[in-house]
Amino acid sequence: MTIQHKRTFCRVCEPSCGMIATVEDGRLTALQPDREHPVTKGFVCHKGLYGLDIHNDPDRLNVPLRRVGPGKFEEISWDEALDGIATGLQRIIARDGARAIAGYRGNPSAFNALFGPAWGSFMAGLGDVRMFSSGTQDAANKPVGAEASFGSRTVHTIPDIAHTDFLLIFGENPAVSHMTYMSIADPVGVLREAEARGARIVYVNPRTIETARFAGKVLHIRPDTDAYLMAAMLHEIDSTVGFDADAVARHGRNVDELRAFVAAYPAERVAGITGIDAGTIRALARDYAAAASAGIHIATGVNMGRQGTQAYWLMNMLAFVTGNLGRKGGNIFSPGFYTRSASAGRGSTDEAEYLDTPFGAVRKPGGVGITLPGVLMADMILDEGDPIRAMIVNAGNPVLSVGGEARTRRALESLELLVCVDIYRSPTAEMAHYVLPAAGAFEREDVNALGIGLQHQPFVQYTDAVVAPAFERKPEWWIYGQLARRMGLPSILDEGDHPDLWGRMNAMLRSSGHSMDELRRDEVIVLAQPDPEAFFDSVIQTEDKRVECFPPMLAVARERMEAIFRELDAEPRGQLKLITRRDGYMMNTWYANLPRMKRKGRDRNFLLMHPDDARSRQLHDGAKVNVRSQWGERDIELKFDADMMPGVVAINHGWGHGTAAGMRVASATAGVNANALLPSGPGTFEPVSNQAHMTGISVEVTVAR
Numbered sequence: 225m226t227i228q229h230k231r232t233f234c235r236v237c238e239p240s241c242g243m244i245a246t247v248e249d250g251r252l253t254a255l256q257p258d259r260e261h262p263v264t265k266g267f268v269c270h271k272g273l274y275g276l277d278i279h280n281d282p283d284r285l286n287v288p289l290r291r292v293g294p295g296k297f298e299e300i301s302w303d304e305a306l307d308g309i310a311t312g313l314q315r316i317i318a319r320d321g322a323r324a325i326a327g328y329r330g331n332p333s334a335f336n337a338l339f340g341p342a343w344g345s346f347m348a349g350l351g352d353v354r355m356f357s358s359g360t361q362d363a364a365n366k367p368v369g370a371e372a373s374f375g376s377r378t379v380h381t382i383p384d385i386a387h388t389d390f391l392l393i394f395g396e397n398p399a400v401s402h403m404t405y406m407s408i409a410d411p412v413g414v415l416r417e418a419e420a421r422g423a424r425i426v427y428v429n430p431r432t433i434e435t436a437r438f439a440g441k442v443l444h445i446r447p448d449t450d451a452y453l454m455a456a457m458l459h460e461i462d463s464t465v466g467f468d469a470d471a472v473a474r475h476g477r478n479v480d481e482l483r484a485f486v487a488a489y490p491a492e493r494v495a496g497i498t499g500i501d502a503g504t505i506r507a508l509a510r511d512y513a514a515a516a517s518a519g520i521h522i523a524t525g526v527n528m529g530r531q532g533t534q535a536y537w538l539m540n541m542l543a544f545v546t547g548n549l550g551r552k553g554g555n556i557f558s559p560g561f562y563t564r565s566a567s568a569g570r571g572s573t574d575e576a577e578y579l580d581t582p583f584g585a586v587r588k589p590g591g592v593g594i595t596l597p598g599v600l601m602a603d604m605i606l607d608e609g610d611p612i613r614a615m616i617v618n619a620g621n622p623v624l625s626v627g628g629e630a631r632t633r634r635a636l637e638s639l640e641l642l643v644c645v646d647i648y649r650s651p652t653a654e655m656a657h658y659v660l661p662a663a664g665a666f667e668r669e670d671v672n673a674l675g676i677g678l679q680h681q682p683f684v685q686y687t688d689a690v691v692a693p694a695f696e697r698k699p700e701w702w703i704y705g706q707l708a709r710r711m712g713l714p715s716i717l718d719e720g721d722h723p724d725l726w727g728r729m730n731a732m733l734r735s736s737g738h739s740m741d742e743l744r745r746d747e748v749i750v751l752a753q754p755d756p757e758a759f760f761d762s763v764i765q766t767e768d769k770r771v772e773c774f775p776p777m778l779a780v781a782r783e784r785m786e787a788i789f790r791e792l793d794a795e796p797r798g799q800l801k802l803i804t805r806r807d808g809y810m811m812n813t814w815y816a817n818l819p820r821m822k823r824k825g826r827d828r829n830f831l832l833m834h835p836d837d838a839r840s841r842q843l844h845d846g847a848k849v850n851v852r853s854q855w856g857e858r859d860i861e862l863k864f865d866a867d868m869m870p871g872v873v874a875i876n877h878g879w880g881h882g883t884a885a886g887m888r889v890a891s892a893t894a895g896v897n898a899n900a901l902l903p904s905g906p907g908t909f910e911p912v913s914n915q916a917h918m919t920g921i922s923v924e925v926t927v928a929r
C-alpha cells in the first residue's frame with residue numbers, strides 16, 4: 225500500500241484552515257489539522273474535518289444524469305450531456321435571445337478559484353444572460369456599502385482584533401460560523417486572547433450566542449433594527465464627545481449632512497424599536513468612542529435585514545468619525561497577495577443605475593458582487609412577456625436558499641431547460657433536466673483566493689488535487705470550457721487539453737512579487753501584515769481620497785429608513801419576529817447528508833423560543849407548533865431556548881430536503897425549510913443592493929392542528 229500525506233486546505237469558509245490529507249493507494253482516507261501551517265497553526269473545526277465524509281459520501285454524484293420522469297434519472301455519457309445542454313441553450317437563444325438564459329451560482333462556488341473565470345467567460349459568451357447568485361441571500365449589501373463609503377466594492381475593513389481595546393460585533397456568532405467577510409483562524413481563541421489582555425467585546429444580537437460562553441457579552445437587539453442603533457450611536461457621539469475633528473477634517477466629505485441625518489435618530493427615539501433602553505445606547509456609543517482603539521464588524525444577521533447597506537455604511541461611519549478607520553486596533557484593510565485588490569472593485573459613490581423591470585426598479589447587475597435579486601427569480605421565469613426559459617445552477621440550491629420555496633418550485637418546474645452542476649442531487653438538482661457531477665474540493669487544484677482583502681494574517685496557499693476526480697466527476701472549469709466549445713464560443717480548451725488555468729492568478733501574485741511557480745513549490749506563502757495607516761493613502765478609492773459620509777447612492781435607502789422606522793414603530797407590542805440561524809452542525813445545506821452531523825437529536829430543526837413567550841401562548845417544550853408569516857406557514861417542533869431575546873424566534877436554515885431522493889440521509893431527516901416562511905417577489909429586497917429581506921420577519925406561532 226502506498227500512503228501519502230498531502231498538504232491542503234479547507235474550502236468551507238473564509239479562514240481556509242490548513243489540513244493534511246492522508247491518501248492511501250489513491251484514496252482519501254483521513255483529514256487532520258496542519259499543525260505546521262504558519263498561519264492557521266493546526267486549527268480546524270469539525271466541519272472542515274467532516275469534509276472527508278462529504279468526499280466519501282456514497283450519495284455523491286458520479287456520472288452525468290438526464291431526468292426521464294419525476295424523480296427518475298438515467299446515466300448518460302459526458303458527450304450526450306454536454307451536446308444535449310449545448311443544443312438546448314442554442315435553440316432557446318435562437319428563438320428568444322440570450323436574455324432567456326439565466327445563471328445561478330451558489331455559495332460553494334466562492335471557494336473554488338478556477339470556477340469564477342470559467343463561469344464568467346462562459347456566461348459572457350452566451351450574451352445578455354440574467355445572473356443570480358446566493359449572494360443576494362446573505363451579503364449583497366457589503367459590496368454596495370463599501371462602494372458608497374469608499375468608492376470601491378472591494379474595500380472591506382476588518383477589525384484589528386489582535387490590538388483592539390473595544391470590539392463591537394453585530395449579527396455574527398464566530399464560534400459557529402467562524403466569521404464572514406473576515407478571515408481569521410480560531411476566532412474564538414483570538415477573541416479570548418483579546419479579552420484576556422483587557423479588550424471589551426460586545427456582540428449585538430437577538431440571541432445570547434454561543435461565542436459569549438468563551439469571551440464577550442451580548443447586548444440583545446430586535447432583529448432588523450441595527451441601522452437605527454448605529455444612527456443613534458453616531459448622534460450620541462456627535463452631540464457629546466464629538467466626532468474626531470482631525471479625522472473628519474482631513475479625510476471626510478459631507479460630514480455635516482451625516483450629522484443632520486443621524487440627528488433624526490436619538491437614543492430615546494430608537495429605544496422602542498431596537499428593544500435597547502436609551503441609557504444603554506448612550507453608554508455604548510460613548511464607550512466605543514472613548515476607547516483607545518475600537519474595531520467594529522457586521523455579518524449576516526445584519527446583512528439579511530431590510531437595510532444591510534445602510535447598516536454597513538453607518539458601521540463605516542462609526543469607525544471613521546471616531547478616528548478608528550486606518551488605526552491600529554481599529555478597522556484596517558488587508559490587501560493580501562493582490563496589491564491591487566482595493567481598486568479591483570472601483571466604482572462611484574454617486575447615484576446608482578437601476579433597471580426598470582415589470583417587478584419594480586432593480587439595481588443594475590454587473591461588476592463585483594451585484595446580481596439580480598434571487599427573490600425575483602420566480603417572477604422573471606414566470607413572466608409571460610420576457611420569461612427566462614433555461615437556467616444553469618452551479619453549486620447552488622435555490623429551492624431551499626431563496627425565500628418562498630413554493631414559488632421557486634413552480635417557476636423551476638416551468639423551465640424548458642434546467643441544468644445543475646453539483647456534487648449532490650440536491651432538491652434543486654432533483655428538478656433539473658441534466659445533473660452534472662462536479663469534482664469535490666479534494667479532487668481539484670485550488671488557491672485560497674477568497675481571502676484576498678479579508679485576512680488578519682495574509683497568506684496564500686496552493687493545493688494540488690489531493691486525489692484525482694473519482695468516477696466521471698469533472699472540475700467546473702472543464703465543464704464550462706466544454707460547453708463553450710460545443711456552442712462555438714471562446715473556451716479555455718481552445719488552448720488544448722492542458723490549458724494554462726492559472727495565468728490570471730499568476731498576474732495577481734506578481735503584484736506582490738510572487739508567482740504561481742513559487743506558490744506551487746512552497747505551497748504556503750505568508751505575506752506582510754497589513755499597514756493600518758495605508759488606508760487613506762492607497763486603499764480608499766474615491767477620487768479625492770476622502771470618505772463619503774453622505775453617499776448620493778444611498779439617497780433611496782435613507783428615505784426607506786424613515787419609512788421602515790414608522791412601520792416598525794406602529795407594530796403591535798410583542799410582535800414575534802423570526803430570524804434564521806446556523807449551528808455548529810451545518811453550513812447552509814452543505815452537510816445535510818452526513819450521518820455524523822445528524823446524531824444526538826440533530827435529525828431535525830426546531831423553532832427556538834424564549835420560555836416566557838411560549839408560556840404566554842400556552843405552548844410547551846416539544847409541542848408541534850404552526851409558524852405562519854405573510855408568505856407561508858410550516859409546522860415544526862418547539863424548543864425552549866432561554867438564550868433567545870423575548871419576542872424573537874429562530875429556526876436553523878438549510879433544512880427541508882424531503883424531496884431530495886438522491887440524498888438518502890438528508891431526505892430521511894428533512895426538517896423544515898425556514899426560508900419557505902420568508903418574503904419573495906417584488907418589494908422584498910433592498911433596492912440599492914438587491915439583497916433579500918430574510919430576517920426579522922413578523923410571524924404568529926400557534927399550536928399545530
Ligand code: SF4
Pocket residue numbers: 234235236237238239240241267268269270271272273402
Ligand atoms: S473554520 Fe472554516 S475553513 Fe476552518 S476548518 Fe472550519 S469550516 Fe474549514
